[in-house]
Amino acid sequence: MTMNAGETSTLRVLRFVEQDLLARATLGNMNWPGPRFTLEQIARIPAMAHYFTEWPGTKDFGLVAEDAKGSAVGVVWLRYFAAASPGYGFVDESIPELCLWVAEAQRRRGLGNRLIAGILEQARSSALPAISLSVETGNPARFLYERHGFAPAGLGFDPGTLVLYL
Numbered sequence: 265m266t267m268n269a270g271e272t273s274t275l276r277v278l279r280f281v282e283q284d285l286l287a288r289a290t291l292g293n294m295n296w297p298g299p300r301f302t303l304e305q306i307a308r309i310p311a312m313a314h315y316f317t318e319w320p321g322t323k324d325f326g327l328v329a330e331d332a333k334g335s336a337v338g339v340v341w342l343r344y345f346a347a348a349s350p351g352y353g354f355v356d357e358s359i360p361e362l363c364l365w366v367a368e369a370q371r372r373r374g375l376g377n378r379l380i381a382g383i384l385e386q387a388r389s390s391a392l393p394a395i396s397l398s399v400e401t402g403n404p405a406r407f408l409y410e411r412h413g414f415a416p417a418g419l420g421f422d423p424g425t426l427v428l429y430l
């Protein structure tokens with residue numbers, strides 16, 4: 265029987281020293297439709313770079329999916345942003361923003377789904393009030409988020425800003 269990557273990968277806690285993985289993941293997220301930015305460019309744009317710089321803030325946490333060799337093949341992480349330097353999916357300083365990335369070769373096998381389920385379980389057990397995120401128009405990742413209950417943040421927010429109240 266062949267098991268898919270979603271089933272065989274191991275989830276573990278994202279470590280403090282893994283800023284490079286978050287930089288790679290942020291680059292992958294910014295380039296979801298195809299090449300648009302280089303790492304050097306996103307590192308120079310504070311609104312993009314702050315998804316991986318100064319990781320972790322005091323309340324931030326995340327999960328990494330590892331393949332059988334121990335290589336990171338996906339990551340989900342929550343970042344709290346200040347109103348003065350909001351993320352693209354910013355709703356409130358008390359609501360962290362979720363970022364999700366899976367390595368290209370491992371996609372559509374359930375890994376993103378497992379990562380979200382894992383972080384939501386942790387968020388609920390830590391009694392977080394809600395989680396927000398930003399998804400660009402046309403990105404099919406939106407279906408995945410909606411499946412987990414994320415919905416538009418509402419009036420006054422960009423239509424790509426989704427929130428899940430826990």
Ligand SMILES: CC(C)(COP(=O)(O)OP(=O)(O)OC[C@H]1O[C@@H](n2cnc3c(N)ncnc32)[C@H](O)[C@@H]1OP(=O)(O)O)[C@@H](O)C(=O)NCCC(=O)NCCS
Nearest residue numbers: 293296365366371372373374375376377399404405407408
């Ligand atoms: C979005 C992402 C994390 C999903 O990870 P994944 O491991 O492929 O997710 P899963 O296999 O668990 O679930 C995929 C579901 O998401 C949706 N989806 C994701 N990518 C899709 C695509 N290219 N086409 C259609 N549906 C897609 C579908 O609903 C799909 O479910 P299905 O396979 O049952 O149809 C991954 O595709 C990725 O890293 N993409 C590039 C970066 C990105 O867009 N990040 C999100 C920024 S908001």
